[in-house]
Amino acid sequence: MSAVTRLRVSSLDLVAPVLAGKITAIARLMSRVESGGGEVMGALEEIYRHAGKAHIVGITGVAGSGKSALLAKLAIRLRAAGRRVGIIAVDPTSPFSGGSILGDRIRMNELSGDPAVFIRSMATRGSLGGLARATLDAGDILDAAGYDPVLIETVGVGQDEVEIVQAAHSTVVVSAPGLGDDIQAVKAGVLEIADIHVVSKCDRPDANRTVIDLKNMLTMTVAAAASAPAWPLPVVATSAESGEGVDELVEQIDAHRAFLQRTDGLRERQRRIAQWRLLKAAEELLRDEFKPQQEGGGRGRAQLIDAMTAREIHPHVAARQLIEPARRGTEK
């Protein structure tokens, strides 16, 4: 495939070179997925059938917690162990200009240049929840191309962007020292989704306090699901600066993978991921159907908005009326 033909090649024709691990094809198919549209669907169906072998690891944490730096170190260790590592790093899109600055590669200096480490930066393009719309399809592409594990780095999250847990087999939550006290550690949200806790920047003097807070928090979660086999939630202190703890993190990720395989947890998570993707895909279909610029619907959209603005009908009722004709249309 030359550069010239790459311009016009159909997405379906990219599938074979993707499966053969060709970098340019993988990259281009990812761009097509990000663009969306129907042309790429056939290729994605094919890719989906070939994916499902890789261990999908989510890395999440607040902005500035050191996810990218840790990811870089992690990938270097995995690479040294002979694995082909796929990385998808998600960064926010500007709500004002629609542009973005994707800076994760800055921390991955030692990695770039090695074709066995595939790094793709992805802007959220308005998606909430910490991932971009195309993230999981891009993960499938890396998976099908033979990268394993596939590491997905979310945007810097607040307390509530927990989509990654619906998308990964193992979730690593990175906490940085010096952010909040032990009450933060017992709050609901991001911390709850961890399979592995990391306290980054452990070269800093206050890191040990964060480790202790987290460990205390974990002792409080007494046998939440006593029936299921328990995974002892580890807290790993790491330093991207010195490399401390990174080997242990690799071991814990592998241990979690082995645990899932041993306990049928993997199947359960695969089902959970499938269910979530089904819902997301359905949402997307609906959203495409009812794009603001499109007219139509049972009662006209404008009428529904008028009635809602006048507080005559509830959004829920209006939404039902909006989608009713589409539903009837598919039932015939």
Add this chain to the structure above:
Amino acid sequence: MQTDPIRVLIAKVGLDGHDRGVKIVARCLRDAGMDVIYTGLHRTPEQVVMAAVQEDVDILGISILSGAHMTVIPKVLDLLKEQEAEDIMVVAGGVMPDEDIAALKEQGVQEVLLQDTPPDAIVDSIRRLVAARAPR
């Protein structure tokens, strides 16, 4: 369907620690609605090309203020060819003499934006280049 943001990778190659300019350029392009991938300082041509290919960017922008442009940029062009990714357009930025600009364009650099190029002109050049290229 909305049009995709233009993807630009901006790189500093070799022994050149002056990155204030590229950061400003990155910010301007972001504000113009583009996805900007910044590699950081001191990259090799190999790293930059692998990054551009994996990121599947429209534009590879190389900023050089060290005077090494006639070694670095031809190397980047060669590596892109090797990867069969010549559809990634190379734009050079920085300080370089007129005769070098002509030579670089001859070799396949799409545009050379010197240190006094206003931000709007940078945005315009990139939009123009991407608009003129076949859709991919």
